[in-house]
Amino acid sequence: MDVLVTQVFNGLSGGSILLLAALGLALTFGQMGVINMAHGEFIMAGAYTAYVMQNVLGAAGLSLLVSLPIAFAVGGVLGVVLEATLLRRMYHRPLDTLLVTWGVSLVLQQLARDVFGTAGVDVPAPAWLSGPVEVLGFSFPRTRLFILLLAVAAFLALAAALRYTALGRRIRATVQNRPLAETSGISTRATDRLTFFIGSGLAGVAGVALTLMGSISPNLGTSYIVDAFLVVVVGGIGQIRGAVIAAFLLGVAQSWIEYSTTASIAKVLVFALIVAFLQVRPQGIFTVRTRSLA
Amino acid sequence: MTTSRSRRAIGAAALLTAGLVLSACGARVDAAGAGAPAAAPSCVDTSGNEIKVGFLNSRSGTMAISEKTVYDSLSLAAEQINAAGGVLGKQLEIVAEDGASEPTIFAEKAQKLIRSDCVAAVFGGWTSSSRKAMLPVFESNNSLLFYPVQYEGLESSKNIFYTGATTNQQIIPALDYLKEQGVTSLFLVGSDYVFPQTANKIIKAYGAANGIEIKGEEYAPLGHTDFATIVSKVRDAGAGAVFNTLNGDSNVAFFKEYRNLGLTPATMPVISVSIAEEEVGGIGVDNIVGQPVAWNYYQTIDSPTNKQFVDAFKAEYGANRVTSDPMEAAYTSLFLWKGMVEKAGSFDVAAVQAAAGGVSYDAPEGTVTVNGENHHIAKTALIGKIGADGLIHTEWTSGQPIEPDPYLKTYPWASGLAS
Numbered sequence: 001m002d003v004l005v006t007q008v009f010n011g012l013s014g015g016s017i018l019l020l021a022a023l024g025l026a027l028t029f030g031q032m033g034v035i036n037m038a039h040g041e042f043i044m045a046g047a048y049t050a051y052v053m054q055n056v057l058g059a060a061g062l063s064l065l066v067s068l069p070i071a072f073a074v075g076g077v078l079g080v081v082l083e084a085t086l087l088r089r090m091y092h093r094p095l096d097t098l099l100v101t102w103g104v105s106l107v108l109q110q111l112a113r114d115v116f117g118t119a120g121v122d123v124p125a126p127a128w129l130s131g132p133v134e135v136l137g138f139s140f141p142r143t144r145l146f147i148l149l150l151a152v153a154a155f156l157a158l159a160a161a162l163r164y165t166a167l168g169r170r171i172r173a174t175v176q177n178r179p180l181a182e183t184s185g186i187s188t189r190a191t192d193r194l195t196f197f198i199g200s201g202l203a204g205v206a207g208v209a210l211t212l213m214g215s216i217s218p219n220l221g222t223s224y225i226v227d228a229f230l231v232v233v234v235g236g237i238g239q240i241r242g243a244v245i246a247a248f249l250l251g252v253a254q255s256w257i258e259y260s261t262t263a264s265i266a267k268v269l270v271f272a273l274i275v276a277f278l279q280v281r282p283q284g285i286f287t288v289r290t291r292s293l294a
Numbered sequence: 295m296t297t298s299r300s301r302r303a304i305g306a307a308a309l310l311t312a313g314l315v316l317s318a319c320g321a322r323v324d325a326a327g328a329g330a331p332a333a334a335p336s337c338v339d340t341s342g343n344e345i346k347v348g349f350l351n352s353r354s355g356t357m358a359i360s361e362k363t364v365y366d367s368l369s370l371a372a373e374q375i376n377a378a379g380g381v382l383g384k385q386l387e388i389v390a391e392d393g394a395s396e397p398t399i400f401a402e403k404a405q406k407l408i409r410s411d412c413v414a415a416v417f418g419g420w421t422s423s424s425r426k427a428m429l430p431v432f433e434s435n436n437s438l439l440f441y442p443v444q445y446e447g448l449e450s451s452k453n454i455f456y457t458g459a460t461t462n463q464q465i466i467p468a469l470d471y472l473k474e475q476g477v478t479s480l481f482l483v484g485s486d487y488v489f490p491q492t493a494n495k496i497i498k499a500y501g502a503a504n505g506i507e508i509k510g511e512e513y514a515p516l517g518h519t520d521f522a523t524i525v526s527k528v529r530d531a532g533a534g535a536v537f538n539t540l541n542g543d544s545n546v547a548f549f550k551e552y553r554n555l556g557l558t559p560a561t562m563p564v565i566s567v568s569i570a571e572e573e574v575g576g577i578g579v580d581n582i583v584g585q586p587v588a589w590n591y592y593q594t595i596d597s598p599t600n601k602q603f604v605d606a607f608k609a610e611y612g613a614n615r616v617t618s619d620p621m622e623a624a625y626t627s628l629f630l631w632k633g634m635v636e637k638a639g640s641f642d643v644a645a646v647q648a649a650a651g652g653v654s655y656d657a658p659e660g661t662v663t664v665n666g667e668n669h670h671i672a673k674t675a676l677i678g679k680i681g682a683d684g685l686i687h688t689e690w691t692s693g694q695p696i697e698p699d700p701y702l703k704t705y706p707w708a709s710g711l712a713s
Contacts, residue, residue: 007523007526010523010526017520110354118358119572119575120359120543120546120573120577121575121576122575122578122579122581123578124580125550130580131556132556141551141555142554143554144522144554212550213519213550214546214547214550215546215547216546216576217359217543217576218359219356222356222517223517223543255522255523258524259526259527262486262512262513263512263514263515263523264486264515267515
């Protein structure tokens with residue numbers, strides 16, 4: 001019973017971290033089919049934003065919360081710059097996009113090394129987030145609860161925005177049928193740019209959350225980018241709710257297999273499960289139904 | 295020590311690209327190796343007022359974090375040697391190459407330094423995989439490598455001088471210390487590659503001979519970032535202490551998780567062999583304060599030689615920089631080479647090898663002496679505790695330099711490990 005509770009919590013927590021890292025990608029990869037390898041570096045930029053804010057504001061409790069919107073803006077601006085300068089020119093060349101954004105990710109990593117130094121930095125968790133919460137004899141780390149809540153909040157906000165706002169309608173229209181959306185008077189250029197802003201901004205938010213869990217170093221992004229892509233692919237491209245289900249499934253699977261085997265074997269088995277799943281359902285958990293012929 | 299964080303697959307095309315790059319590098323190394331005669335005559339030029347030496351460190355890629363610091367301290371040593379008149383009256387001319395965190399590039403650049411630049415010796419390498427990749431290059435060209443990082447032992451080449459600790463100068467003293475503290479059970483946590491696996495074999499053999507129970511053993515893939523499950527297992531096993539051989543960024547995630555679950559050095563200390571002064575800042579002092587570590591050098595060592603080293607380093611690279619064990623071992627390695635060359639009266643590799651045994655240097659860590667048999671150096675083991683200032687303070691010392699024993703031949707309980 002103890003193990004059950006602990007491991008389900010660890011799995012959900014791992015899933016929430018995956019979800020935060022993948023949510024923005026679900027938008028940019030799904031919406032525009034852009035394979036953005038620099039997404040991990042936007043996460044890193046968010047983490048360093050938290051570090052800078054902590055140095056500016058001092059008080060750790062406040063700076064973490066203040067960092068969230070600022071990191072959203074930082075990630076978003078980086079994303080828009082990337083979109084406007086490079087990606088715009090290669091929307092129909094996915095392989096080129098992959099190589100170009102990979103190059104951008106290397107450049108951003110080196111930039112971080114030059115600015116912040118090669119050694120990792122630390123953002124101390126605020127007092128209200130350190131240590132565990134005891135519930136019925138179980139201890140749950142406060143940081144993990146915070147990230148779980150943040151991931152759920154980010155997902156709900158994104159889902160609501162897509163469903164209820166004019167921007168959301170434009171995004172969904174563009175995803176489902178780009179030419180028709182254009183003929184209906186939707187500026188797909190502006191929509192693409194805004195979508196990229198939001199998707200990259202979410203990466204920045206993920207970066208702030210990840211400062212509570214692990215290292216903040218120039219190669220932070222490389223630790224999460226593959227998992228983030230896996231979540232999006234398993235969830236079904238272009239599907240936010242698919243990403244949520246995939247993230248939590250993968251998180252729970254990883255933590256359960258890891259408990260009864262080892263971390264390395266769990267990683268291999270989870271990969272094997274994903275491969276097997278994609279054999280059966282190459283389109284992922286959910287797919288976008290579209291009337292376009294393309 | 296150690297290897298970098300895992301190169302993770304970054305999508306099919308990225309992998310393909312990386313594969314192409316790697317195979318291209320491999321091909322070039324092979325070609326160069328095959329093209330060179332088995333024992334080509336040395337092309338080292340000793341006629342001028344300068345002598346070339348090679349520095350081979352990763353200044354890009356994932357290992358740059360660690361290896362840049364070694365490069366800095368090597369540069370400092372070269373500067374000081376030149377200012378004091380050089381080696382055999384010749385000024386050192388540094389040829390620096392970037393190993394780029396890739397073992398194949400280390401092998402390729404080593405080949406270049408030896409055959410094209412004609413350096414008298416090469417200093418560098420960090421990961422065990424980079425050392426293993428360079429070893430055949432140095433052996434086939436009969437050149438010299440000075441390797442500055444603690445590692446898993448079980449190796450001895452006449453072309454390599456190992457100036458970091460081997461296992462009986464770091465891991466065994468750490469176990470002796472824990473035993474003295476009354477620890478009767480251990481939980482082993484490490485990264486999933488050669489150094490932790492070998493270290494844990496030794497720890498298990500030591501435990502069996504000394505009545506220390508091993509309550510569990512967990513390995514995390516390199517670059518692993520989620521330690522919830524592993525730390526839960528550690529907590530539930532309830533061992534007296536944790537022996538940590540994690541490498542790189544995994545340490546940050548591990549110690550944050552450890553503290554977040556309410557575990558402390560008082561209830562279950564975690565002794566580490568890969569965390570030095572440089573890493574403490576990234577982990578966060580709050581997350582690791584009071585935890586023990588095992589090395590042979592700390593910045594806080596109170597001696598005139600160390601004070602000079604630390605002051606010179608800070609003057610050169612900034613007051614906020616720290617000095618660590620691998621940096622000190624690299625700094626020392628250049629002076630040891632100088633000592634060997636001057637004892638031999640020649641830069642010739644065979645003469646240097648013959649003169650090496652017994653060469654001694656008053657290093658920042660204390661006096662070290664080269665073992666002519668296995669090319670390691672005798673050094674003193676120090677267990678330290680991480681202080682609130684982020685520095686490491688000596689708690690326990692072996693008292694005198696420990697003779698290097700890379701194959702653990704002098705430990706009866708270790709028989710069979712080296713096979």
